[in-house]
Amino acid sequence: MKFKKVASFLVAIIVIAQVCMFNNVAAVENRNVSRDIEVNIDGLRNGTVISENVETLNSGEGRAINKFNWNVQPGTTSKASTAFSLENGETVEINCTFSPQKADVDFGLIAPNGLFYHAAGNDGTFKLTIQVQETGEYHLAIRNNSDEIVQVMGFVYY
Secondary structure (H helix, E strand, O other): OHHHHHHHHHHHHHHHHHHHHHHHHHHHHHOEEOOOOEEEHHHOEEEEOOHHHEEEEOOOOOOOEEEEEEEEOOOOEEEEOOOEEEOOOOEEEEEEEEEOOOOOEEEEEEOOOOEEEEEEEEOOEEEEEEEOOOOEEEEEEEEEOOOOOEEEEEEEEO
């Protein structure tokens, strides 16, 4: 009898673990992130940033935590004025909310190679931890793919 209870408990744990793993994979594959997951930077979409569409905004001072409150113009990418100096394997956590909630917004990092590694926000929230693969200077960046100004408030931990 005790063996059946232990076996049932282990089966339940395995099922829960598989569901959690599937949900993390699905969130990254869809690139819509509204809860905390951690991904390798190579697992994110990337692309070049057109420099004339980039507005540099004040990202605060300091190391470890920066608070930001930005208004991102339609069709532009906003880039933090302060770079994060990161070593291979270090992580950056982006945790924020945005309004309007249905806006099409990408969040991520501009890497030393100039590419914007990003994932999409979902329902007014975004929380993602990104592990970098190259030592260098990284900038927080937010791209507004919508037709209206998007207000973004949050924190970046590095």
